[in-house]
Structure formats: structure tokens, C-alpha cells
Amino acid sequence: xxxxxxxxxxxxxxxxxxxxxxxxxxxxxxxxxxxxxxxxxxxxxxxxxxxxxxxxxxxxxxxxxxxxxxxxxxxxxxxxxxxxxxxxxxxxxxxxxxxxxxxxxxxxxxxxxxxxxxxxxxxxxxxxxxxxxxxxxxxxxxxxxxxxxxxxxxxxxxxxxxxxxxxxxxxxxxxxxxxxxxxxxxxxxxxxxxxxxxxxxxxxxxxxxxxxxxxxxxxxxxxxxxxxxxxxxxxxxxxxxxxxxxxxxxxxxxxxxxxxxxxxxxxxxxxxxxxxxxxxxxxxxxxxxxxxxxxxxxxxxxxxxxxxxxxxxxxxxxxxxxxxxxxxxxxx
Amino acid sequence: xxxxxxxxxxxxxxxxxxxxxxxxxxxxxxxxxxxxxxxxxxxxxxxxxxxxxxxxxxxxxxxxxxxxxxxxxxxxxxxxxxxxxxxxxxxxxxxxxxxxxxxxxxxxxxxxxxxxxxxxxxxxxxxxxxxxxxxxxxxxxxxxxxxxxxxxxxxxxxxxxxxxxxxxx
Numbered sequence: 079x080x081x082x083x084x085x086x087x088x089x090x091x092x093x094x095x096x097x098x099x100x101x102x103x104x105x106x107x108x109x110x111x112x113x114x115x116x117x118x119x120x121x122x123x124x125x126x127x128x129x130x131x132x133x134x135x136x137x138x139x140x141x142x143x144x145x146x147x148x149x150x151x152x153x154x155x156x157x158x159x160x161x162x163x164x165x166x167x168x169x170x171x172x173x174x175x176x177x178x179x180x181x182x183x184x185x186x187x188x189x190x191x192x193x194x195x196x197x198x199x200x201x202x203x204x205x206x207x208x209x210x211x212x213x214x215x216x217x218x219x220x221x222x223x224x225x226x227x228x229x230x231x232x233x234x235x236x237x238x239x240x241x242x243x244x245x246x247x248x249x250x251x252x253x254x255x256x257x258x259x260x261x262x263x264x265x266x267x268x269x270x271x272x273x274x275x276x277x278x279x280x281x282x283x284x285x286x287x288x289x290x291x292x293x294x295x296x297x298x299x300x301x302x303x304x305x306x307x308x309x310x311x312x313x314x315x316x317x318x319x320x321x322x323x324x325x326x327x328x329x330x331x332x333x334x335x336x337x338x339x340x341x342x343x344x345x346x347x348x349x350x351x352x353x354x355x356x357x358x359x360x361x362x363x364x365x366x367x368x369x370x371x372x373x374x375x376x377x378x379x380x381x382x383x384x385x386x387x388x389x390x391x392x393x394x395x396x397x398x399x400x401x402x403x404x405x406x407x408x409x410x
Numbered sequence: 411x412x413x414x415x416x417x418x419x420x421x422x423x424x425x426x427x428x429x430x431x432x433x434x435x436x437x438x439x440x441x442x443x444x445x446x447x448x449x450x451x452x453x454x455x456x457x458x459x460x461x462x463x464x465x466x467x468x469x470x471x472x473x474x475x476x477x478x479x480x481x482x483x484x485x486x487x488x489x490x491x492x493x494x495x496x497x498x499x500x501x502x503x504x505x506x507x508x509x510x511x512x513x514x515x516x517x518x519x520x521x522x523x524x525x526x527x528x529x530x531x532x533x534x535x536x537x538x539x540x541x542x543x544x545x546x547x548x549x550x551x552x553x554x555x556x557x558x559x560x561x562x563x564x565x566x567x568x569x570x571x572x573x574x575x576x577x578x579x
Contacts (some may be wrong), residue, residue: 155437158437158441197460198460198540198541198542199460199461199463199464199541199542202460202461202464202465202468203464205464205468205472206451206463206464206467206468206472207467209467209468209471209472209473210448210467210471210472212472212476213441213444213476216476216479216480216483217441219483220437220479220483228483231483232480232483232484235476235480236480239472239473239476239477242472242473246468257543258540259542
């Protein structure tokens with residue numbers, strides 16, 4: 079093995095290791111933050127006992143889940159039942175491979191890009207991989223051999239398919255202005271002005287569909303406990319349940335990272351280093367998720383479908399039309 | 411390394427397709443099909459067609475196969491009841507025609523039809539322009555007519571589906 083390849087492999091493995099663990103850490107801190115912020119918004123204290131202001135609560139929860147009895151229903155399809163949480167979590171983690179989180183640095187004469195890999199179909203890769211996450215939910219719903227699980231699984235996959243469409247279409251405006259599908263190119267194109275200002279309608283459509291895509295409040299119909307017990311993960315317990323839980327948070331971080339990359343200028347910002355800016359913007363987006371959860375009640379299922387197909391989809395097509403017109407008029 | 415990856419991916423995709431045919435449970439059939447589609451997407455990447463690979467996963471595995479699974483799960487075809495063959499007279503013609511198809515495919519691959527001269531768009535040129543940009547440009551210039559005709563065809567299909575589904579209203 080020659081030297082260049084070896085160095086490439088080392089750099090790539092280190093980057094993957096760091097990003098993977100950073101995402102895991104963010105998932106854990108998100109769980110704590112969500113409980114604390116929700117509690118304070120409802121004038122409660124939230125977890126206080128384990129560690130300073132309940133800081134160690136997620137770890138305690140994790141240990142508790144690990145030691146719980148892992149129940150597989152007798153009539154369940156065993157293979158799919160075990161495979162489903164993996165299918166939900168792995169695609170959610172894979173999407174971070176193309177997200178740029180900082181400017182390139184030089185160490186020992188080697189240029190290191192702050193992105194695991196910059197492929198020329200970056201955003202399509204994210205859309206493709208995250209669309210695989212639906213299978214985890216569908217498989218979980220079907221293999222549990224439980225009516226509530228099946229209904230929850232079908233609901234959430236219908237929701238995810240509908241809103242994936244509007245997510246893709248809302249991003250096309252930015253792609254048209256940049257002329258590239260690569261995430262790095264999109265960030266570099268925003269060094270002067272954020273796309274948030276140039277594409278306000280696109281951002282609005284994206285943020286609504288992203289919340290629906292990750293099944294968060296006010297679009298958390300798949301786990302509407304008054305109708306469906308717990309939705310697709312009704313029969314899951316122990317570590318398998320926590321994997322679904324982690325997948326939900328990982329998806330939240332993914333869609334927030336796409337929002338930062340496409341609309342908030344990625345890692346661009348004055349004074350502070352790029353990585354810090356990226357994390358600040360990401361935290362802002364993630365806080366928005368918690369804020370929304372504390373604010374809005376849940377929509378009804380048919381309202382959700384109407385909004386996706388009859389309102390957001392035409393609006394996103396309109397946004398593409400306007401972007402195209404403006405680009406033609408300005409002669410870009 | 412790339413040839414080995416090709417052999418592994420091609421072999422798994424063939425095995426997944428065989429399982430798809432011989433598996434009794436329709437849900438598993440659909441999942442094997444998904445697996446086969448993903449393998450084919452990797453083969454597209456090996457052919458330096460990243461855009462096609464991404465679209466293959468987004469459209470086929472991410473959307474169409476999910477709808478397939480939907481229908482299968484909602485209908486809940488009972489596996490045990492469906493043992494007997496509904497169309498027994500089909501069996502012998504199917505075997506003969508399948509064999510004919512195999513022979514024709516074999517002859518086509520052995521003939522020189524697929525070994526035409528190298529075209530205008532070599533992989534080096536595709537690399538320099540960008541795969542996605544090239545597809546977009548060609549679709550809206552040289553291949554505009556077939557592209558628009560396909561879109562009209564899809565539009566008609568959508569209208570047809572709505573009319574069939576909404577007949578009672």
C-alpha cells in the first residue's frame with residue numbers, strides 16, 4: 079500500500095470517528111436539552127436529581143434501557159423485528175458523510191476539508207439515504223404483528239413520502255442559484271449573502287416539510303398516543319426502542335444541518351472559526367424544534383395530508399418558477 | 411479494487427433477485443427487491459453514473475417500493491391459502507418462452523451489438539463537465555422531444571389513475 083492512500087485512509091477514518099461520536103454526543107445532549115427546555119417552558123424544573131441540574135439524566139436513562147428486558151412478541155416476524163431499528167438508525171447516521179462543518183485547514187502540509195467526503199451529488203445522496211429510513215418504520219410496523227403498530231407505520235411512511243417530495247422541491251431553488259448539487263459548493267456560494275434572504279419561500283417550505291419529515295410536533299401523528307398507543311414502536315422495548323429514539327434525534331440533526339448548509343450559509347460567519355459557527359447555527363435550528371413542540375398542538379391526519387399535497391407542493395413549484403424567472407430576467 | 415466490488419455487488423443482486431422470485435411471503439419479496447435495487451445503484455456508481463444511482467435509490471427504493479409494501483401490507487395476502495396455482499395451463503408455455511428469452515439474451519450478448527465504437531461523451535469528458543449538468547443539458551437540448559413526450563405520458567397516467575380510483579364519486 080502506497081503512502082498517499084494510507085494517509086488518505088487515516089484522515090478519512092479520523093474524520094468519520096469524530097463526526098460519528100459528535101453526532102452521538104449531540105443526540106444525548108438533545109435528549110437532556112429537550113426535557114429541560116420543555117420543562118422550563120411549562121414552568122417546571124425537569125430532571126434535577128442525577129448530576130448538576132440533571133445533566134447525567136440521559137446516561138442514567140441509557141443504562142436503564144440497556145438493562146431492561148428485551149421482549150420480542152411471539153407472533154412477530156423475528157428477523158424483520160430485529161432488523162427494523164437498525165434500518166431506522168443507520169441511514170440517519172450515514173447522511174452526515176456529506177455535510178461540510180467547517181473551512182479547510184492545513185495540518186503537516188496536508189489540506190484537510192472539514193467534510194467527510196464531498197461528492198458531486200451531495201444533496202441527492204442525503205435524500206436517497208434518508209429515504210431508506212422509511213423502511214425501518216414500515217418493517218417495524220408490519221413485523222410487530224400488532225394493529226396499532228401497523229397503522230402507525232403506514233401513517234408515518236405516508237407522511238414521510240409526501241413530505242420528502244416537498245423537501246426536494248424546496249431545495250431546488252437553492253440548487254438552481256448555485257448550479258451544483260455538492261454541499262461544499264452550496265456553502266461556498268453563500269460567502270456574501272445567505273440563501274435564507276434570497277429564498278425566503280423556499281426556506282419556509284423546507285422548514286415545514288422538514289418538521290413533518292422527521293415526525294416531530296406539530297406533525298407527530300405517527301405516535302399520536304390517544305389514537306395509536308405509541309405508533310410503530312408499540313411492541314419495542316429495551317435497546318431496540320432506544321434505537322428508534324436515537325434515529326428520531328439523528329434525523330432532526332440531519333434536517334437541521336441541511337437547513338444550515340442550504341439557507342444559513344453553512345460555516346460562514348465573522349470572527350469565530352467555521353466549526354463554531356456551524357454548531358451555533360445547528361443548535362439554533364434544534365432549539366426551534368423544541369420550541370415548536372412546546373407551542374403547537376397536533377394536527378389531524380387528513381389536515382396534514384391536505385397541507386402537504388394541496389398547499390406545500392404547489393407552493394414549492396411556484397417557488398421554482400419564480401426563481402427561474404428571476405434568474406432569466408437578471409441574465410444569470 | 412473496483413472489479414472485486416463489481417463482482418460482489420453483481421452476485422448479491424442476482425441472489426437477491428432469485429430470493430425475490432422463490433420467496434413465498436410477499437412482504438419479504440418486496441424487501442428483497444429493495445435490496446436488489448440498492449445493489450444496482452452501487453453498480454451505477456461503479457459506472458461513474460452517480461446521478462442515476464442517486465435517482466435510482468430515491469425513486470425506486472425510496473418511493474415506488476414503499477408504495478408496493480403499503481399495498482401488500484394493507485391487503486395482507488394470506489400466504490397459506492395461496493398455495494394452489496390459479497393458472498396451471500400457463501406453466502409449460504412459460505417454461506418454453508423463458509428458455510427462448512434466455513437463448514435470445516445469450517445470443518445478443520455474444521453478438522457485437524453492444525460493442526459499438528466509442529461515442530462523443532467519454533468518461534473523461536463527463537468528469538470535466540459534471541455528470542448531472544451533462545444529463546440536464548442533453549435532456550433539454552438533444553433529447554427534448556422524447557423528454558416532453560415522457561412527461562405527457564406520465565401526466566396521462568396520473569389522470570387515468572385518478573379517474574379509475576374516483577369512478578364512484
